[in-house]
Amino acid sequence: MPSSVPSFAELLNQCERSAIHLELRDCYASTERFEAWKRGERIDWEDRESWWHPYDQLIAETVARGVSVRRARIVSEPVSEYIRWEHYVTHANVTAGEEVRWLPRRQATSISLPGNDFWLFDGALLRVHHFSGDGVVVEDEITADPETVKLCSAAFEAVWERALPHHLYTI
Incomplete structure (x- = not known):
């Protein structure tokens, strides 16, 4: 059955002011890029086309x-x-124009957090990611429920305020 959830590109193209993304997992499904990194292959950051x-x-x-x-x-x-690999490849996110911050989990104890990763577009529309135990996305959900949006927005901003900018977070 085709998904009724708009693609990420569609949602981002409709966005007018802000797109925020909160990631809560320590591991996601493996990719070829991650496997290559584990084998010792590294990106030539000077060769942007690659x-x-x-x-x-x-x-x-x-x-x-x-x-x-x-x-x-x-x-x-x-x-x-x-996460070590993700930190390494975040160079691409930052080069593209994302602002990225990192918060050690031990500093998040007093923050009310949603149970799932999400994107929030223009402070109004959520795309919630539901993962299997091994980090594979099994479903994305779209919601504009005001209470859920409020929780996710507040959680992101609380994390953002405490988190370190990418260039300052070392592993």
Whole structure:
């Protein structure tokens, strides 16, 4: 059955002011890029054509339209191998125009957090990611429920305020 959830690109293209993303997991499903990194392969950051993906282009175009794109990650420490890789590849996110911050999980105890990762577009529309135990997205849900939006927005802003900018977070 086809999904009624708009694609991420559609949602981002409709965005006018802000897109925020909160990540709560220490591991997501493995990808070929992650497996290559584990084998010791590294990205040649000077060769942008080799690593610039459609996602990076979409973010760059969105930021160029004046939309603020922010991502916050809550991570356990010591970090997982996946988070170590994610920190490494965040160079691409930042180059595309995302602002990225990291918050050690031990500093998030007093923050009311939603149970799932999400994107919030223009402070009004949520795309919630539901994962299997091994980090595979099994479903995305769209909601504009005011109470859920309020919780997610407040959680993100509380995390953002405490988190370290990417260039200051070392692992």
